[in-house]
Amino acid sequence: MQEDFLHYLWLHKKLDVLHLKTTHHERLEIIQVGQHNHDSGPDFFNGQIRIQDQLWAGNIEIHIKSSDWFVHGHEQDTAYDNVILHVVYEHDTEIFRNDNSTIPTLELKQFIDATLLDNYHKLFSSKNKWINCEQDFPEVDEFTLKNWQERLYFERLERKSKTIEDLLKASKNDWEAVLFTLLTKNFGLKVNRAAFESVANSMVFVTVRKTSSKLEQLEALLFGQAGLLEKKSITSYYETLQKDYQFLKQKFQLDAQGVIAMKFFRLRPPNFPTIRLSQLANLYHKEQQLFSKVISAETLNDIYTLFEVSTSPFWETHYTFDKASKQSIKKVTKAFVDLLLINTILPIKFCYAKQKGEAIDETILEIIHAIAPEKNSIVDGFAQLKHKPKSALESQAFIQLKTEYCDKNKCLQCAVGNALLTK
Numbered sequence: 326m327q328e329d330f331l332h333y334l335w336l337h338k339k340l341d342v343l344h345l346k347t348t349h350h351e352r353l354e355i356i357q358v359g360q361h362n363h364d365s366g367p368d369f370f371n372g373q374i375r376i377q378d379q380l381w382a383g384n385i386e387i388h389i390k391s392s393d394w395f396v397h398g399h400e401q402d403t404a405y406d407n408v409i410l411h412v413v414y415e416h417d418t419e420i421f422r423n424d425n426s427t428i429p430t431l432e433l434k435q436f437i438d439a440t441l442l443d444n445y446h447k448l449f450s451s452k453n454k455w456i457n458c459e460q461d462f463p464e465v466d467e468f469t470l471k472n473w474q475e476r477l478y479f480e481r482l483e484r485k486s487k488t489i490e491d492l493l494k495a496s497k498n499d500w501e502a503v504l505f506t507l508l509t510k511n512f513g514l515k516v517n518r519a520a521f522e523s524v525a526n527s528m529v530f531v532t533v534r535k536t537s538s539k540l541e542q543l544e545a546l547l548f549g550q551a552g553l554l555e556k557k558s559i560t561s562y563y564e565t566l567q568k569d570y571q572f573l574k575q576k577f578q579l580d581a582q583g584v585i586a587m588k589f590f591r592l593r594p595p596n597f598p599t600i601r602l603s604q605l606a607n608l609y610h611k612e613q614q615l616f617s618k619v620i621s622a623e624t625l626n627d628i629y630t631l632f633e634v635s636t637s638p639f640w641e642t643h644y645t646f647d648k649a650s651k652q653s654i655k656k657v658t659k660a661f662v663d664l665l666l667i668n669t670i671l672p673i674k675f676c677y678a679k680q681k682g683e684a685i686d687e688t689i690l691e692i693i694h695a696i697a698p699e700k701n702s703i704v705d706g707f708a709q710l711k712h713k714p715k716s717a718l719e720s721q722a723f724i725q726l727k728t729e730y731c732d733k734n735k736c737l738q739c740a741v742g743n744a745l746l747t748k
Contacts, residue, residue, distance in 0.1 A: 326414055330445055331387045331433060332368060333737040335412055336361055339747070341436040348416045348430045351376050359385055366404045374410055376429055383409035391430060392418045444746045448736055455706055456731040461745050463711035470712065473740035474722035478693065479686070481725040485672040486679065500677065501616045502530035505609070507669040512601045514664075516592055520585040521601070524550045527584050532577045533609060540610040544637060545569035547602045550581050559647045562639045594644040595655060603636040604657050619670055620677055623688055625695045628670060632662045663696045667717050693718040703727045 334340055336358055345353040359372030367384035374381050386408045388394060393413075399405040400420075408428055411420050416432040448457050456462065489503060496502040506525040513521030527550050536542045548554050549570030558564040573579060587598040594600070611634055612618060622628050635656040642652050671689055678685040696717035698704060704714055707723045714720040729735070736742030 326389055327449070328387060328389060329737050331389070331412065331414060332361065334433060334437065335369070335385070335387060339438070339441060340433065341438070345431060345436060347376060348432050349427075351429070353410075353429075353431060356380075367408055372409065381409040383407045385410045385412060387412045389414050391416045391420055394420045441746060444748065448742065448745060449734070456727065457734065457736055458741060458745055459710055462707075462741065465712075465741050465744060469740055469744050473726075474719055475690070476740075477722035477725040478718050480729070481721050482672055482675045482689075484725075485668075486676040489673060489676045496530070499530060500673075501534075504616045504619065504669070504673055505530050505533060507673065508608075508665065509605060511665055511668045512605050513598065514596055514601075516588050516596075517598050517601070520551070520587050520598070523583060523585045527581055528577070528579060532573075532579070534613075535577075536573065537609045537613050540606060540637065541565060542569050542573060543610055544603060544606040546573050546579075547606050548599075549574065550579065550584060551587055551598065551602060552581060552584055553587065553599065553602075553646070556646070560639075563646050589645070594650075597644050599643075599645055600636055600640055600655055603640050604634055604655070607634045607636060608632065608657075620674060625666075625692050628666060628692070629659055629662055632657055632665065660697075663717065664699075666692065666696060667699070667721060690718070693721070699724075 338355060338358065342355060345355070347353050354375040356373035356375060357371070359369030362368055362370050368387045369385040372383065372385045374385075384405075384407050386394070386399065386405060388397075388411070391411060391413045394400065394411065395418075406423065411428050411430045412433060413430060414433050416430050420428045420430065422428060454460075489507070492503040492506055493500070496506075506522065509525035510518055510522040513519070524547065528546075532546065533543070536546050545554070545566040546569075548566055554563070554567050554570050556563075558567065589597055609615065612631065615631075618631055619628075622631060633656070635654055640655055642649050644650055671693060674685065675689055694716045698714040698717055698720035701720075701724075703724050704720045706727070707714065712723075714723060726739070726741075730739045730742075737746075
């Protein structure tokens with residue numbers, strides 16, 4: 326038995342509320358459960374109850390046993406002087422106020438439905454399982470799950486917004502700079518994410534702005550800051566990049582200290598950092614007002630068109646500087662843009678609209694529903710439980726569910742957990 330469960334019972338009145346009595350056999354009526362407090366102090370503020378014919382207003386404290394009042398030292402804390410009701414699972418001692426009057430106690434165990442209690446024990450007694458409810462999760466009805474997934478997705482957007490807000494503060498509210506940082510980070514994918522982010526953080530965005538009109542200079546800037554121009558001259562293209570970078574380095578007083586080394590090992594050649602950096606350079610050369618166009622884009626096709634770029638000609642016959650390969654046009658694929666949409670574009674559109682007080686939830690939902698679901702171990706895990714995601718909204722929701730609810734045993738705050746408790 327956990328206190329969280331007792332909080333859940335009280336908050337949602339999952340009790341035999343028509344027959345409640347205190348431990349002194351006085352009739353008890355819950356008028357308002359109060360405001361749930363997640364910080365220090367009593368568990369519920371500003372509750373209202375009626376004992377016999379007396380109306381009480383104040384705070385409610387909840388414990389497993391009455392004696393926990395003393396275990397937690399509440400008798401010495403003035404924050405608990407206004408407690409009007411002590412709610413416990415098991416009453417084992419009387420609790421008194423400073424004036425020696427008894428604090429009324431409600432003992433819950435005689436007022437909890439047996440099935441609800443059995444479902445609770447079943448949910449939390451499982452060990453060595455991927456998620457607590459994996460035995461019953463396949464039976465969760467679609468209506469409950471669909472509504473919960475939408476809420477989970479927007480929870481995830483809110484979490485990503487906090488990162489964006491921190492970047493905005495650091496950049497003095499430069500949305501273009503924030504977009505560049507996030508895009509650069511996600512162009513690195515999982516393997517080079519930190520390395521690409523370190524490149525973005527190694528220079529101010531104004532440097533990118535001032536070089537974006539000349540593609541070769543922008544490539545030189547990115548390759549140079551990434552530490553990829555430190556060999557002896559290999560080709561004329563490489564030599565030109567080196568010269569351009571040395572010029573830019575002096576002009577903008579660039580420093581690549583702290584930049585993380587790029588990784589090539591175990592990457593598919595299309596994901597080599599050389600290819601991704603060239604694509605990024607071409608994107609910012611093509612779209613020098615990228616942020617405003619991202620914000621104005623309303624459909625998935627608008628975004629695909631905006632990110633329709635490839636590499637510079639040299640990379641059509643290379644994956645690395647020093648080795649030629651079979652010629653191929655290395656365009657940014659729709660699958661790659663989908664990842665950028667999920668991790669950068671939709672979060673920044675959501676955050677920008679929120680700051681402007683605009684409602685674009687329907688636009689975001691339309692786009693995210695049209696994107697294919699991601700492929701990862703969490704998505705695979707839920708697919709094995711007979712709930713295979715059909716869109717990126719569902720895969721993002723499952724990631725939020727697993728990391729923020731299942732892994733933290735927050736079943737009582739989960740719509741699925743609630744449905745299983747009360748079935």
